[in-house]
Amino acid sequence: MRYPTALRVLTASLIMSTAVSAQASWTLDSDASQLNFQSTKMSKNGASTVEQHAFDSWRARVNDAGQLSVEIDLDSADTGIEIRDQRVSEKLFEAGDYPLAVLTASLDMPTLKVMEPGDTQHVSLEGQLTLHDSTQTLPVSLQVTRLQGERWLVQTDAPVMVDASQFSLVDGIRTLRDLAGLGNIATQVPVSVKAIMTQEE
Template identity: 30%
Template sequence: MPDTGAGLAIAILPEATQACVMEEASDPAGHKWYRLGFYTVANVKYNVDGWVRAQGDAEAPGGGTRIAAATRGAPEAARSEASTPQVGAKEAFFSNGWSLDNSRSRLNFVTIKKGTVLETQKFGELAGSISPDGEAEVKIKLESVSTGIDIRDVRMRFVLFDIDQFPDATITAKIDPEAISSVFDEARMTYDLPVTLTIRGISKDLSIPVIISKLGDDLVSVASAAPVMVSTADFGMEDGLKQLSEAVGNIPITPSSPVTFELAFVPAS
C-alpha cells in the first residue's frame, strides 16, 4: 500500500507491462472494502479514487473474490488511513519551495558559422529557485560559457557578453501551481511558460513550451519542449558578434542561436 504509507512495494517491469496495487480496509461493521490504489502503463503511474465493498463474506481479491460493480464512498476507516495522507503529500509537494540542482541541470546553445557549421556550446554554472507561490528565477553565470576552445571562451565572455558589466543572464517566470497540479498524479505535462530573459541589462518577454516532469517527491525537471531561438539583435550584441567574426578571419556567424535546457529542482532546504 505505497500511497498510504503502510509498507513499501517495488517492482521492476518490462516497459510494455502493466501493474496495479490494491488497498484493503474494513469499516466498523466488519465489511471489507477494496480500492485500486494506482496502476501503471508504460512506466507512468495513475492514481485511482473510489472504493468498492466485497460481496457477502468474500475474501480478499487475491483469493478470487468477486467485487461489487458499483463504487461507493470509502468507509471512514479507509478515508483516514488512505486518502488523507495522499492529499497531504500533494499539498506538501506544491507548498514547499524548490532549488535548482546545478549538477543535474544543463543549458546548451548552438552557434552556426559559414551557414552550415554547427557547434554546441554550454554554460556550466546555473543557480535558481521556485518559491511556494510559483515565482521562479534562474541565473546563468556567463563566465561559465564553455565552447571547447579556450580563446573562443575568452572572446565570448568579454567581447560578446561583457561580463565585467553584466556577469549574469537571468530568466524570471511566474508558474501557476493550479495549472500544473496534474503533474503530481500524471508525472509529466507540457506547459506554455511565459518568461522574461535578461542579457546585458536588456529584457525580452518570451513564451516557452516546457515539459515538467515529476521524477520523485524530491526531484522535478523543467525542460525545453523545443529549441528556443535567441537573437543577438534583441540584446544589443551585434557589435560583439561582428568582432568575433573579425577575430576569426571574417567568417560569417549566424546572429541567432537555438537554446535548449533541462533544469533539475530539489526541495529547498
C-alpha cells in the same frame, strides 16, 4: 472522548503537513542539469557549421508562489576552446559590466505539485530575459515530468530563440567573426535546458 480528540489532532497535523509540502519551493540540482546554446557559423567560402556550447555556472529556483528565476553567469560559457571562451565572455557578453543573464517567469505550481511520478505536462509561458542592457519577452515551451520523490524534470520542448540584435550583442558577434576569420555568425541563438528541480523541505 480521547479518541475523537486524538483523531482531530492527527487530521489537523496531516492537513498542515500537506499544506507545507504544497507550498515548498524548488531548487536546481546543478550536477544533474544542463543549459546549452548553439552557434551557427559560416566560413568565407560559404561552408556552414553548427556547434553546441554550454554554460557551466547557473542557478534556478521556483518560489512558493510559482515565480521562476534563472541566473546565468556569463563568464562561464564553455565552447570547448579556452581562447574562444575568453572572447565570448569579454567581447560578446562584456561580462565584466554585465555578469548575469536573468530569466523570470510564472508557473502554475498547484497544478504541477499534484502530478504523480511519471506524469508529464506541457507548459507554455512568457519569460522575461534580461541580457546585456536589455529586457525582452520570449515565448518558452517546457515539458515538466514528475520523477520519483520530490523531483521534477523540466526541459525545453523546443529551443528558446534568442535574437542577439534585441540585446545589443551584434557588435560583439561581429568582433568574434573578425577574430575567427569567419564570413558570418548567426544572430539567432537556440537555447535549450534540461533541469532537475528538487523540492525544498
